[in-house]
Amino acid sequence: MTLINWEKRKNPTKEEITKFATDRNLDSLVAELLLERDITDPLKIQTFLHSDATELQDPFGLHDMDKALDLIDQAVESGAKIAIYGDYDADGVTSTSIMKLTLQKLGNKPIFYIPDRFKDGYGPNLDRYKFLADQGIDLLITVDNGVSGKEQIKYMKDRGIKVIVTDHHDLPEELPEADAIVHPTIPGSEYVCPYLSGAGVAFKIADALLGEEAMDLIDLAAIGTVADSVALKGENRVIVTEGLKQMKQNHHVGLSALLKKCKVKLADINEEDIGFKIAPRINALGRLENASSGVELLTTGDESFAKEIVDETEDINSKRQELVQTAFDDAQSQVAAQKDNGVLVLKGNGWHQGVLGIVASRVMDQENKPVLATQFDENSGVMKGSGRSPEGFNLFVALNKHKDLFTAFGGHAQACGFSIEEEQLDKLTELLQTEPAEQEFDPQAPVVKNYDLNLTIADLNLDLIKKINQLAPFGMGNPKPVIKLKNVSLTQSKAIGKDGSHLKTMVADSNRQVAAIGFGMFAKEQSTDTDICDVYGEIGINEWAGRKNLQLMLDDFQVSPEAQTIADLKEVYLDYRNKRLSTAILNHFDSIVFFNEVYYEAAKRSDVKAKLIRYDEECDGKNILIYDRPHNIELFKNFIKENKTQHTALFFHTDLTARYLKPDMAKMKTLLKYLYSHQNITADGMDLVAQYLNLQKTDVDFYLKVFFELNFVKIVNGFVEKADASQQRELIESPTYLKRLQRNDVEKILIESNFDDLLSWMSDYDCHC
Template identity: 85%
Template sequence: MTLINWEKRKNPTKEEITKFAQEKKLTPLVSELLLERDITKTVDIESYLHSNADELQDPFGLHDMDKALDLIDQAVESQAKIAIYGDYDADGVTSTSIMKLTLQKLGNKPIFYIPDRFKDGYGPNLERYKFLADQGIDLLITVDNGVSGKDEIKYLKDRGVKVIVTDHHDLPEELPEADAIVHPSIPGSEYICPYLSGAGVAFKIADALLGDEALELIDLAAIGTVADSVALKGENRVIVTEGLKQMKQNHHVGLSAMLKKCKIKASSVSEEDIGFKIAPRINALGRLENASSGVELLTTGDASFAKEIVDETEEINSRRQELVAAAFADAQSQIADQKDNGVLVLKGNNWHQGVLGIVASKAMDQENKPVLATQFDENSQVMKGSGRSPEGFNLFTALNSHRDLFTSFGGHAQACGFSIEESKLDELTKLVQAQPKKQDFDPKAPIVKKYDLDLKVSDLNFDLIKEIQQLAPFGMGNPKPVLKLSNVSLEQARSIGKDATHLKTMVADNGHQVGAIGFSMFSQYQNLNSDICDVYGELGINEWAGRKNLQLMLDDFQVSPKAQKIGELKKVYLDYRNKRLSASVLDHFDDIVFFNDVYYEAAKRSNVKAKLIHYNEKCDGNNVLIYDRPHNLDLFKEFIKNNKTQHTALFFHTDLTQRYLEPDMAKMKTLLKYLYSHPDIKADGMDLVAKYLEMQKNDVDFYLKVFFELNFVKMVNGFVEKANASQQRELIESPTYLKRLKRNDVEKILIESNFDDLLSWISDYDCHC
C-alpha cells in the first residue's frame, strides 16, 4: 500500500483569515478556503461564489465562430444534409446531442455518427467519412474530435463536402484544412476559457445560434464538462452551475429518466451525481456497445422510448462493473508476479477491451505504478492496450521512445492507447522497465496530497456543509475540500459490499462521532496498529429512509504522530490501576515511588525488598512502581520529565472512598445566601444546616472553608456572620478551592481516563518521547 504524505494546501494565519473575513464579509471558514485557492480579489470572489448565466462569455470570442455560423446558416436555409461526427465517451455523446438538438431547433434534421470503439477507433475515421460522403452529406460537423484529422478532412474537402471542426483536444503540429475550426486554444486566438470540454465548445455554438434559448441545453454541456475532467474554472464553473439548475427543470425526457433510474432527486442533483452516476452510465455504452443510444436518449421526446434506453443502459453499466471486477481480480496474480517491476504490463485472459482502461487505472491506484493493460484482439490479430500512469511519470514519453514496436499508438502523459503485435509485447515489457529510473520515478515514494481544513469531530454539522458548498461545483481544478481530523478513533468498524472490501465505521473523538465510508479500505483498517488516527475525507450527507445524516467519505487514515508516541509509551508504562498488589508482586520492582508521606511511612514498616523513595528523590531503578496518586498533576509531570525508566507501573492508590467532587456553584450560592440571612448559626451546627439544605456535610464544610478564605464570612463569638468584604473575590483565589480543582484534574486524567488517553496526556511531558 502506497504511503500518502498529507500537506495543508496553504497555511493562512488566524489573523489573516479574520481580517479577510471582515473585509469581504464572509465566514472564517469560507475565507480560509478562498485564501488557500488564491481567490482574493472582490470581483473574483463574487464570480467564484455566485456563478450565473450572466457570466457566459461572448461565443464569438472562439476561433472561426463567425465562419462556422455562416456555414450552418447557409446549410439550414438551403436544407442541406448535415452530419454530426462525435465520440463514444460522455463528452462526445453530450456534444453530439447538443449539436443535434441545436440544428433541430433551427429546422434542420441532421444525421449523426458515433464511432464504434472497437471497429472505428478514436477520432476521424476515413472509412466512416467515405460512408457519410456516399450518403450525400453537404456539411460535416465534428464534435469533441477532428482537429487531428488532417488527411480524413482533406478527403471530404476533395469530395466537395464542407467541414466544421469543433474540438478541444491538444493541437497537432499542422491543423486540418477545414472550412472552420472552432477550438478554444488556437494560437493567437486563445479563448478566455481555454479548457472548455467538447460539450462546452458545442454549447458555445448553440449559444451563438440560439441565444438565450441555448440555456435549455446547458445541462448536457455540464455533463460533458464534469465527465471529461476539464478544469472547473472560469466559464466551466458557470456551465456546470447553470447546467445543474437546468437539470432541475427537466427539459430533457431522457435525462429525467436516467435521474429517476439512478435515484437522483432532480431538485438536489449535484456535480458528484454527474461524475459518479450519470457519466459512468453514458461511458459504459461506448465501452461495451455503440454509444449512439446515448445520443438517442438525450435527444428523444418520447418518455417510453427513453425508459427503454435507460433500462438497457443500466444493464450495460452493471455488466461493465462485473467485467471490471472480474478482470481486476484476475490481474492480481500478474501484479504479484511483477512486484519488482517498475511498470506493470498485464495480459488479459479474455478481458473485454472496453474495460482495459479501467483495469489499468485501478491497478495504478493500487500499486502507484504505470500500468499497461492488454488483450488479444481476434479481429485484428494484435494486442490492444490501454495505459495509465501516476503523477510524476510521463507515460507518453516512456512509450513514444519505442514507437516502432506499435502498430498504432497515441495518448498523453497519464493515459494512452495502443496496438502491438503479441510477439513484441515481451520486448516492450523489458524495455519500459528502464523508464522509471530514467524519469526519476520511485513508485515506493510517498504520494503528496493536499488537505484544506483542520477540524474536530465536534465541528462537523450541516451548517459546515452549507459553507463548503458555497465553493461548488467541485471537480478538476477545484477539488472538494478535504478535512483532517486529528487523533480520532475508528469505532464499530466493519466490512461492507459484495466482496467485503469497503469500510464502514464511526470516526469518534471526545464523545462526538460521525459515520464514515472508505471504499476498498477495509484491509487498510485491518492493518492498523493503533486506535488513534489522523483521518482525511470529504464531508457529505447520507440520506436513507427519509433521514439525513452526516457522512465522511474517507480518503485516508494514518496512525497519528501522537498514536506513534503512545505505541512507544506502551513499552514503558504498565496499567496497574485496577490490580491488587501482593508482596510477591511488589518484589519485582526496583523502586516504589510515593507522593504521600502516610503511604511512604506505612510501606517502610512492611517487609518490601524494593527501594522506597519520594517522588522528588532520584529514581535509578529500571522497573518502577508509582504507588499512590499525587494531589497535584504538576508533581507527576515533574517526575515523568526527569526519570527515564525502563518500565513504570501506574497503581495510583488512595484511601478515599469516593471520587473528588466538582464544586457545585448553585449549592455554594444557596449556602452563602442562607448564612447571610441566618446570623445566629454556630460553626458546630453545620450538620443541621446541611440536612435542612439537603447537602452532604462534607460539601458544606468544604464550601464554608472557601467562604472563610475569601472573606465572605467571619467567625464572631462562635457564630458565622457575614464579613464586610471590601472587594470582589474569585473562587480560584481560595487555596482550598484551587486544591480541590487540582485534585479533580488528578482524578479525571490519572484515574478515570482509559489507558490510551492517559498515555496521550503523558506523551506531552514524558522524557521518553
C-alpha cells in the same frame, strides 16, 4: 498498497485567516479554503462563490465562431443535409446531443455518427467520413474531436463538403483546413475559459445560435464538463452550476429517466451524482456497445423509448462493472509476478477491450506504477492496449521512444492507446524497465496528496457541510476539501460489498463518533496493528429510510508517529480519573504515589495494604497508582521523566476543586473598585461584600489576598483601605495569583483534557517514549 504522504494544501495562520475573513466578510472556514486555493481578489471571490448565468461569456470570443454560425445559418436556410460526427465517451455523447438538439430547434434534421471504439477507433475515421460523404451531406460538424483530422477533413473538402470543427483537445502542429475551427486555445485567439470541454464548446455554439433558449441544453453541457474532468474554473463553474439547476427542472425526458434509474433525487442533485452515477453509465455504452443509443436517450421526447434505452444502459453498466472486476482480479497474479518491475505490462485472458483503460487505471492506483493493460484482438491479429501512468511519469515520452514497435500508437503524458504485435510487446516490456530511472520516477516513493482542514469530530455537522458547499461544484482544479481527523480510532469495523473488500466503520474519539466508508480499505484496516490513526476524508450526508446522517468518505487512514506513541503509552498508563476507588481496588497496586502531604498522611491511617510513597521517592513494583494531582505541573513532568514502572494508573484526586477556578479579571476589577469607593469595610465583613457584588466568598477571599500581596489595599485598625502603592504591579507578582495559575495549568492538562490529548502532552516528557 500505495503509500501516501499527506500535506496540508497551504498553512495560513489563524491571524491570516481571521484578518482575511473579516476584511472580506466571510466565515473563517470558507476563508481558509479560499486562501488555500489562492482565491483572494474580491471580484474573483464573488464570482467563485456566487456563479450564475450572468457570468456566461460572449460565445463570439471563441475562434471562428462567426464563421461557424454563418455556415450553419446558410445550411439551415437552404435545407442542406448536416451530419454531426461525435465521440463515444460521455463528453462526446453530450456534445453530439447538444448539437443535434440545437439544429433541430433551428428547423434542421441532422444525422449523427458516433464512432465505434472497436471498429472505428478514436477521432476522425476516413472510412466513416467516406460513408457520410456518400450519404450526400453538405456540412459536417465535428464535436469533441476533429482538430487532429487533417487528412480526413481534406478528403471532405475535396468532395465539396463544408466542415466545421468544434473541439477542445490538444492542438496538433498543423491544423486541418476546415471552414471553421471553434476551439478555446487557438494561438492568438485564446478564449477567456481555455478549459472548456467538448460539450462546453458545443454549448457555446448553441448559445450563439439560440440565445436564451440555449439554457435548455446547459444540463447536458454540465454532464460533459464533469465527465471529461476538465478544470472547474471560470465559465466551467457556471456551466456546471447552472446545469445542475436545469436538471432539477426535469426538462429532458431521457435524462429524467436516467436520473430516476440512478435513484438520484432531483432536489439534491450535485456534481458527484454526475461523476459517479450519470457519466459512468453513458461511458459504459461506448465501452461495451455503440454509444449512439446515448445520443438517442438524451435527445428523445418519447418516455417509453427513453425507458427502454435506460434499462439497456443499466444492464450494460452492470456488465461493465463485472468485466472490470473480473479483469482486475485476474490481473493480480501478473502484478505480483512483476513486483520488481517499474512498469507493469498486463496480458488479458479474455478481457473485454472496452475496460482495458479502467483496469490499467485501477492497477496504477493500487501500485503507483505505469500500467499497460492489453488483450489480443482476433480481428486484427494484434494486441490492443491502454496505458495509464501516475503523475511524475510521462507515458507518452516513454512509449514514443519505441514507436517503431507499434502498429498504432497515440496518447499523452498520463494515458495512451496502442496496437502492437505480441512478440513486440514482450520486447517493449523489457525496454520500458529502464524508463522510471531515466525519468527519475520512484514507484516506491510515497504519493504526495493534499488535505485542507484540521478538524475534530465535534466540528463535523450539517452547518460545516453547508459552509464547504459554498465552494461547490467540486472537481478538477477545485477538489472537494479533504478533512484530517487526528488521533482517532476505527471501531465497529466490518467488511461490506459483494467481495467484502470495502470498509464500514465508526471514526471515534473519546467523546464522539461519525460513520465512515472506505472503498477497498477493509484489508488495510484488518492489518493495522493499532486502532488510533490519522484519518483523511470528505464529509457528506448518507440518507437512509428518510433519515439523514453524517458520513465520512475515507481517502486514507494512517498510523501517525504521534498516534503510535499514544498507542504505546496506553500500554503503560491507565485512565482512572473518573473511577470510584475502593480499598480493594487500591490494594491491587504495588504502590500508591502522593503529591500532597495531607492525602499521604490520611492514607497512612487507612486500611490500604499497598505501599504508600511520595512523588520524590523511588517507585517500587510494576504497577502503581498516582492518587492525587500536584499543585505545579513541573512536578508531574519530572515524575514521568523518571517513572519506569510497567503500568501506571492516573487518578488525580482532589477535594479542593474550587481552588482551581480561573481568576476572573472583570470580577477582580469590580471588587477593587468597590473597596476603593467604600469606607468602613472590615476584613471580617467580606461575606456581605461578596453577597452584594454577587461573587463567591471563596473568590473574594482569593482576590483580597492578591490585593494585599500587591499592595493594592491594606488593613488599618481592622478596616480595608486603599494602599499608597508607589509603582505599577503585575498580577503575576502575587505568589497567590501565580500559584493559582500553576494549579490552572494542572487542571487544564491533567484533568480537563481527554486521555489521548493527555498522553500526547505526556509523550514530550515521559521516559517510555
